[in-house]
Amino acid sequence: MIAFIQQEAAEKEKQIELQRKVQHSNLANASRLSILKARDDYVQALKEEARKQLVILTKYTTILANLIAQGLFLLMETDITLRCRRNDFSLVQQLIPDAIQRYKQELKQKDIKITIDDKNFIADDSFIFLVKNLIFYYFSAGGIELYAMGGKIKVSNTIEARLSMIFNQILPEIQEKLFGINQTENIVIKFFFFKIFFFP
Template identity: 30%
Template sequence: MSQIHAMSDDQVATELRKMTAFIRQEALEKAREIHLKADEEFSIEKSKLVRSETQRIDTEYEKKFTQAGMSQQITKSTLANKQRLRVLSARQELLDGLFEDTNKKLADTAGKDKGKYEEVLKNLILEGLYALNEKKVSVRCRKKDDEAVKKARDTAKEEYKKNMKGKEVEIVVDEKERLPEGSSGGVYILNGTGKIDINNTFEERLKLLETDALPYVRTTLFGENENRKFKD
C-alpha cells in the first residue's frame, strides 16, 4: 500500500510562485508580441499615409506646375499677339500714309505738268477704247481738265484709228456729269448706252496699284523675312 505524502505549506507556496511566474512570463511575452504587432501595423499604416500624402503632394505640384506653364504660355502668346498687332498697325499706318501722299502727288502732277498729264490722259482713254471696242463712247472728267481731256481725246482717237486699221470712234466729253473737283484727275469712260463703264481715275488706279503692288511695297519697306514672320 503506497503512502501519500501531503505537500507542506512551503512546497505549496513554491509551486504557486512557479505558476505565477509562468503566467506572468506568458503575459509579458503576449504583451510584447501584441506591442510588436501594433508597432508593425502602425509602421505599415504610417508608410501608407506617407506614400499617399506624398503622391497627393506630387500630383498637386504637377497640376500647379502644368497650370503655371500653361499660364506662362498664354501670357507669352498674349504679349506676342499684342506686339504683333502693334507692329501690323504701325505698318498699316505707314502704308496708308504712303498711298495718301502718293494720291496728293498725283493731283499735284496733274496740275503742274500739262504735257505729261495730257499724255497720261490719252493712254487712259485709249485703254478704255480698246476695252469697250465701240463706235461711240463718252468721257467724264473734272471741269478744269476739259481742255487737256479734249486734246488727249483727239490724239487718242487718231492713234486708235491707226492701231485698229482705220476703225473710227466718236469720243464725247460729257459736260453735264463731272468728276468731283476734289478728284486727283483721270477720266471715267462709258460706252454708248452708258451701262458699261471703265473707271480710269487716278484714285481708282491707285487703289488697283495698292492691291497689286502691296506685296512688293511691303517687301521693299519691311523686308521679305519680316513679311513672312508677320504673315497672317
C-alpha cells in the same frame, strides 16, 4: 493627404504655366500685329506720296491724255460716254480729238463717237472719313471713266484705280525691299487686314 496636396500643387503649377504661355502668346501676337500695322502704314504713306506726285499739274495733262487713249483701246467700242471731274471738263474736251486720232491711226477705225457726260462727274472733292477708329483722308486725283453699250461696259481709268492696280501688283516687291517679307508673311498680312476691315 500629402499626395493630394502635391497633386493640387502640380495642377496649380500647370495652370500657372498655361496662363503664362497664353499671356506670352497674346503679347507676341499683339506685338506682331502692331509691327504689321506699322509696316502697312509706311507702305500706304508711300502710295499716298506717289499719288500726290501724279497730280502735279504739269504732268497731269499728259497723264490724262494717256488715260483717255488707253481707255479707248481697252473698250474698243464706237459709241462711248466719258466721265471726268468737273474741274477737268474743259481739259478733257481739248484732249479728246488727239485721243481719237491716236485710236484711229492705231486701229484703222473710221468712226468713233465720244460724249462727255456733263451731268455726272467723278467726285473731285476731298474728305476725311473714319473706319474702325482709323482716320482716312481721301481726295480724287483725277482721271476718267469710260462707258459703252449704255453703261453695261465700264473702264475706270482714274488715277486712283490705276495706282491701286499697279500698287497691288508690286506690293510683294515693296514689302520685300522694305521689310524682307517672304510670301507666307505676305499672305498673313493680307489676311490680317482683310479680317480687320470685314470681320470686326
